[in-house]
Amino acid sequence: MKNLISIIIPAYNIENYIAKCLDSLLNQTYRNLEIIVVDDGSSDNTGKVIDDYLSKYDNIKVIHKKNAGVSAARNSGIEVASGDYIGFVDGDDTVDEEMFEVLIENAIKYDADISHCGYKMVFPSRIDYYHNTGVLVGQNNEIGLKDLLAGNRVEPGLWNKIYKKELFNNIKIDESIKINEDLLVNYYLFKKAKKSIFYDKCFYNYTLRKGSAATSKVNINKIIDPINVRKEILEDLEKNSDLYDIAYEKYIMSLVGICRNVQIRKNKEYKTYIDDAKKSLKYEINNIIKNKAVSKKTKLMVIGNLYFSRIFYIIDDIHAARTGNRTKYEVK
Incomplete structure (x- = not known):
């Protein structure tokens, strides 16, 4: 059967x-x-x-x-x-x-x-x-x-x-x-x-349609949940393993993602989440720099967000506009 x-x-x-x-x-x-x-x-x-x-x-x-x-x-x-x-x-x-x-x-x-x-x-x-x-x-x-x-x-x-x-x-x-x-x-x-x-x-x-989860505007869950998910996975894994290193970089990138998000940067209600993300990145900065498994690109993005944010955001926004990355899932 x-x-x-x-x-x-x-x-x-x-x-x-x-x-x-x-x-x-x-x-x-x-x-x-x-x-x-x-x-x-x-x-x-x-x-x-x-x-x-x-x-x-x-x-x-x-x-x-x-x-x-x-x-x-x-x-x-x-x-x-x-x-x-x-x-x-x-x-x-x-x-x-x-x-x-x-x-x-x-x-x-x-x-x-x-x-x-x-x-x-x-x-x-x-x-x-x-x-x-x-x-x-x-x-x-x-x-x-x-x-x-x-x-x-x-x-x-x-x-x-x-x-x-x-x-x-x-x-x-x-x-x-x-x-x-x-x-x-x-x-x-x-x-x-x-x-x-x-x-x-x-x-x-x-x-992809208007009003679906994938196309909806930023909200509290879109800010907090990805970090919490990556953090839970990271905490469940054994340290010093290949899987841990992969999960760690993804967690760091989820923090960087909050700082890069244009909707969050422009919305006063959500700006505190950028501050929180930067605090977490500063706390991890030594681990990030020393960790050979974290890519150079990720390290540069962390440093750019923490210490050269104005210049970084301008460059990042220009790059995003040229590549269309931020409007990739947009439904008009």
Whole structure:
């Protein structure tokens, strides 16, 4: 008998997107899917659209709950999932018809606890591929964690992967974290996994739209959460290991990122967070300079932010304008 995959879909006020998402799952070439849609207290017609699908398809389950955020919605789905594997799809995204067939075939063939693939960023006027090379890479526990922390091959999101269900035993998504919660739970899942398999074909379609988390303006969670996530991962790792060095540099860069963020610099309400970030960088400055694993680029950015901030910001803003890095995910 074929392995059952439970697909968990958090849905909040996406009445114009959820049907397309469900249709892409119902059209999968791999048919043994349990589709769990969690209506996270939507105030529009999302719940009605979901209930209409529920009445037509036997493999769809629906949970209606009070609004508590995407992590709480996903946790609710995990609790009722009966599949051998668990996957996640955001309710405003779609997947190519062969995605879950390829993921499950790779998981079984290579005896992997996690099977993942590439993805597309779908803008109104273009599609960006990440990265569609066609490479197939097996990752043991250490390599999987290293690729996740370094940002190589392993996208920190939950939505382009399937996981053996038992990985979630004693692991929940932290509902207090609103930004980078995917990275945090993936850290613990990849830490637990003996093996993962990555196929770099872009089967997942991540939709960029106005009002989504990826395109929303800066807020307290976007400032604080990435630092807290990087810090928790750092504290969980053993010092003097390659993984610790990678996590340390990422933590330092999250502090630098606050100083570089134009929205934070221009908003008086958030400027205190720049001061706090600089205090943390000053506290770490000796470790940063002495640590051979921290790149020269990172060291220069830290020094520029701490001691030559006015000049650094001018240069940084000019560079960002030329490269378009700060408007990369902008949806007009």
